[in-house]
Amino acid sequence: xxxxxxxxxxxxxxxxxxxxxxxxxxxxxxxxDGVLTNPAGMTLYTFDRDSGGKSACNGPCATxxxxxxxxxxxKAASDYSIITRDDGxxxxxxxxxxxxxxxxxxxxxxxxxDGFLSNQWHAAKP
Numbered sequence: 001x002x003x004x005x006x007x008x009x010x011x012x013x014x015x016x017x018x019x020x021x022x023x024x025x026x027x028x029x030x031x032x033d034g035v036l037t038n039p040a041g042m043t044l045y046t047f048d049r050d051s052g053g054k055s056a057c058n059g060p061c062a063t064x065x066x067x068x069x070x071x072x073x074x075k076a077a078s079d080y081s082i083i084t085r086d087d088g089x090x091x092x093x094x095x096x097x098x099x100x101x102x103x104x105x106x107x108x109x110x111x112x113x114d115g116f117l118s119n120q121w122h123a124a125k126p
Contacts, residue, residue, distance in 0.1 A: 025071065025073065026080070027092050028092070029044065029080065029094070029099070032108070034125060036094060036125065037108065043105055043111045044099045044124040045065065045101070045102055046098070047065070047097075047121055048121075049120060053093060053098075054083065064102070064103045064104075065101070065113070066100060066101050066103065067100055068098075068099040068100060069089055074090070080092060080093070080094055081096065
């Protein structure tokens, strides 16, 4: 009989988890020291050459500046949107600006890409 008394709580937990997964994940972005970061705490950047919700950073550029990719089922919300890259992959954007990390940042809190390439790359700020 103990099984049946716990059944409603277990059922509700499973139901809530299923509903959350069907809703899709929101942008995997945090904030630290006044800048946006990915879940691992790595600084996110925007690129001045991006415009109209489109990434201008492809090929070798995307190797050095990995896009913050969105997964199937992720849903845009608030200031975060999802754009489609030239390679067909999905990328998160903040206020229409695609988000990237920088390959030379080695640990959370590094901001070595801020001001890079004649000040065309910027640490993303809310």
